[in-house]
Amino acid sequence: MCSSDKTVVVGMSGGVDSSVAALLLKEQGYDVIGVTMHIWQDESPDKIAAENGCCGLSAVEDARRVSELIGIPHYVMDFRKEFQESVIDYFTDEYIQGRTPNPCIACNRYVKWGALLKRSKQIGASFIATGHYAGVDRLENGRYAVKRSASQKDQTYALFNLTQDELEHTLMPLSGYEKPDVRDIAQKAGLPVSNKRDSQEICFIPDHDHASFIEKERGGSVATPGNFVTADGRVLGRHKGIIHYTIGQRRGLNLPMGQHIYVIGIRPKTNEVVLGYGDEVFSERLKARGLNFMSVSSDDFPTGSSRRLWGKIRYRHEGEWCTVTRTGEDELEAVFEKPVRAVTPGQAAVFYEGNYIFAGGTIF
Amino acid sequence: MIYLDNAATTRLDHQAAEYMTALLAEEYGNPSSAYALGRSAKNIVESARRSAADLFRCKENEIFFTSGGTEANNWAITGVSLQYWSEHRIKRGHIVSTAIEHQSVLNALKLFEREGGSYTLVKPDSMGRISPESIKKAIRKDTFLVSVISASNEIGTIQSIRELAEAAHENGCLFHTDGVQAAGHIPLSLPGGDVDLFSASAHKMYGPKGVGLLYIKDGVKIQPLLYGGMQERGRRAGTENVTAIAGFGTALESARMNMGDEIKRVAEMSDKLIELLSSIPGVEINGSGLEENEDMFDLFNSRLPGIVSATIDGVRAEALVIALDQKGVCASTGAACATGAALPSHVLTAIGKSKEEAENTIRFSIGKYNRMEEIEEAFGIIKECVHQIRQS
Numbered sequence: 001m002c003s004s005d006k007t008v009v010v011g012m013s014g015g016v017d018s019s020v021a022a023l024l025l026k027e028q029g030y031d032v033i034g035v036t037m038h039i040w041q042d043e044s045p046d047k048i049a050a051e052n053g054c055c056g057l058s059a060v061e062d063a064r065r066v067s068e069l070i071g072i073p074h075y076v077m078d079f080r081k082e083f084q085e086s087v088i089d090y091f092t093d094e095y096i097q098g099r100t101p102n103p104c105i106a107c108n109r110y111v112k113w114g115a116l117l118k119r120s121k122q123i124g125a126s127f128i129a130t131g132h133y134a135g136v137d138r139l140e141n142g143r144y145a146v147k148r149s150a151s152q153k154d155q156t157y158a159l160f161n162l163t164q165d166e167l168e169h170t171l172m173p174l175s176g177y178e179k180p181d182v183r184d185i186a187q188k189a190g191l192p193v194s195n196k197r198d199s200q201e202i203c204f205i206p207d208h209d210h211a212s213f214i215e216k217e218r219g220g221s222v223a224t225p226g227n228f229v230t231a232d233g234r235v236l237g238r239h240k241g242i243i244h245y246t247i248g249q250r251r252g253l254n255l256p257m258g259q260h261i262y263v264i265g266i267r268p269k270t271n272e273v274v275l276g277y278g279d280e281v282f283s284e285r286l287k288a289r290g291l292n293f294m295s296v297s298s299d300d301f302p303t304g305s306s307r308r309l310w311g312k313i314r315y316r317h318e319g320e321w322c323t324v325t326r327t328g329e330d331e332l333e334a335v336f337e338k339p340v341r342a343v344t345p346g347q348a349a350v351f352y353e354g355n356y357i358f359a360g361g362t363i364f
Numbered sequence: 365m366i367y368l369d370n371a372a373t374t375r376l377d378h379q380a381a382e383y384m385t386a387l388l389a390e391e392y393g394n395p396s397s398a399y400a401l402g403r404s405a406k407n408i409v410e411s412a413r414r415s416a417a418d419l420f421r422c423k424e425n426e427i428f429f430t431s432g433g434t435e436a437n438n439w440a441i442t443g444v445s446l447q448y449w450s451e452h453r454i455k456r457g458h459i460v461s462t463a464i465e466h467q468s469v470l471n472a473l474k475l476f477e478r479e480g481g482s483y484t485l486v487k488p489d490s491m492g493r494i495s496p497e498s499i500k501k502a503i504r505k506d507t508f509l510v511s512v513i514s515a516s517n518e519i520g521t522i523q524s525i526r527e528l529a530e531a532a533h534e535n536g537c538l539f540h541t542d543g544v545q546a547a548g549h550i551p552l553s554l555p556g557g558d559v560d561l562f563s564a565s566a567h568k569m570y571g572p573k574g575v576g577l578l579y580i581k582d583g584v585k586i587q588p589l590l591y592g593g594m595q596e597r598g599r600r601a602g603t604e605n606v607t608a609i610a611g612f613g614t615a616l617e618s619a620r621m622n623m624g625d626e627i628k629r630v631a632e633m634s635d636k637l638i639e640l641l642s643s644i645p646g647v648e649i650n651g652s653g654l655e656e657n658e659d660m661f662d663l664f665n666s667r668l669p670g671i672v673s674a675t676i677d678g679v680r681a682e683a684l685v686i687a688l689d690q691k692g693v694c695a696s697t698g699a700a701c702a703t704g705a706a707l708p709s710h711v712l713t714a715i716g717k718s719k720e721e722a723e724n725t726i727r728f729s730i731g732k733y734n735r736m737e738e739i740e741e742a743f744g745i746i747k748e749c750v751h752q753i754r755q756s
Contacts, residue, residue, distance in 0.1 A: 033690075038705040060704070075686050076705040121756035122683040124690050 099346025248342025412613025
């Protein structure tokens, strides 16, 4: 059974999506191995007892119970080092440099796919699978590409950075399902997780206070107060340190400027936060680098090429038509047909052609 | 399935299983009751106590049954500390222990520290040996207890208990040894005042889970951990776990009768496994060597016969354990966190392994129910899995 093409490791968070993913694969005849990734760092008994995010001890127990019910072996693997280095350190560094990172993309790329796939092959699996609302297909041109889900919960945005080798060894059994279907399947199968709430947006910051998290990670000195300025350089007041702000933010500025003032830029070199009025937070174009080509190869879209694609600039962005031009080996520019709100350095720009991810990169 | 994790727990001795099964339904009496059913239960418990005294060559009234090794270790550390505090009327004092103890000792020491005491952990050499000199050096004026594990559950190294106890006694300290991994596997005789306190657990020596013992030498003062009835001569309250104690007794008896032969058989299998593993490039065996020895009472400074700890270059033990499980071989990393994830062990880092080497260290532990054919079959699977992991 070792190395059989039917052996798949399912990353099980203890939630309903990955539980149903494991169940569906088992029903399709795969040899399924459940693995819960131990990624959180704190291990004090109080914290373990109180853990209710997606990755705690109670989550492990849920995953173990589900595995028992559907009749698959379950293991916990230690990914704390990879998670710290590739996700938490990256997340912290990006904020300190005035960008707004997406830790889920880093986690998918380096931890869930990079590290888990390698270790899954070590234990004799040919594939890994997750409970993402997304699909993966082999296209006519021989490329593997992530397919958008019809579901409201489409999660393809955070998967733009996967390599061809990773996609070739990936199964996404929830492709084509809607969340209510998935809950229904879980309930009918008697899985004890059918009513669990959806996981947090940033699983390692359950209280959403990312600034406090960064200060705790790096010591209090990372947030140095500085000036709020306008685009033309007028000083408007003092800010608490750039890690507290993100492009498009309106709340928490504490300025007597009326309510329609937004963060439109962050300047880490001068420790300034740039503010502007409503229309200044919209823009027509963006540049991205750190490119990953998916439904086409890099050679299929050489420097100078242009194409009309559907672009998303953050996880919850609905998307907008744009013309994408490859402006260099590792650089592209997108010009949107209607201005998009809050183009944010550090976030990903992901471009779709039809239902598939065409390419993506990190906004700078 | 090939079970090579006898240091995690052992299969129940066949005779013990038979005896316990017979007792479970019928012998439901409370050993404290005056009537025949109670007296019968009492006899069962006392007979097990005799078996323990016979194996460890001590007096019956020096054996106290507990719920297991953890309770015995907790009791030794905490009970002696409470005694010291009540005699000195101040919550201070110092304990000397080592960096290769089990968590049930280390975490009891942390409690002791939180309550006002302090402790020093002595480091072993690269073989895992603790020298009497390093113990002497760590002892302070206010040290009242020295606690050293008899033999490491992870790398198998056996300590020179006599000399370590002497080092403690010379400096007016009591000496405790955690014998959970050693008891029943190597001769540990406790006469002549070498050791003041000694912990053992049934399920590491073919007895049932949920029972262990603390040997307390005559005259050693120690406070109880559990308060209630007068069981165990007033030192450990709670109705006796009669069936489990009975099974423990059978296992103790079996160890006494067969230990010599078993050491030989198990050591042969370990030697074979070591020989086979060493044929894989990049494998290092940890702990001290199991020297040829005529006198089986002089095994100290060598390794437990059943434990084989191997560091395998480029092979995370976590992956190897899972890959082996896929093919029906049970082995472990020796340490795990609450989630069941394998953790690099503090024992391995204490003997100078890097974090990565510790992550690449797996423990096979062989027991009396293993057969030589199993070792050879398991090795074939181990080799295949190591190859698979190195290829991926």
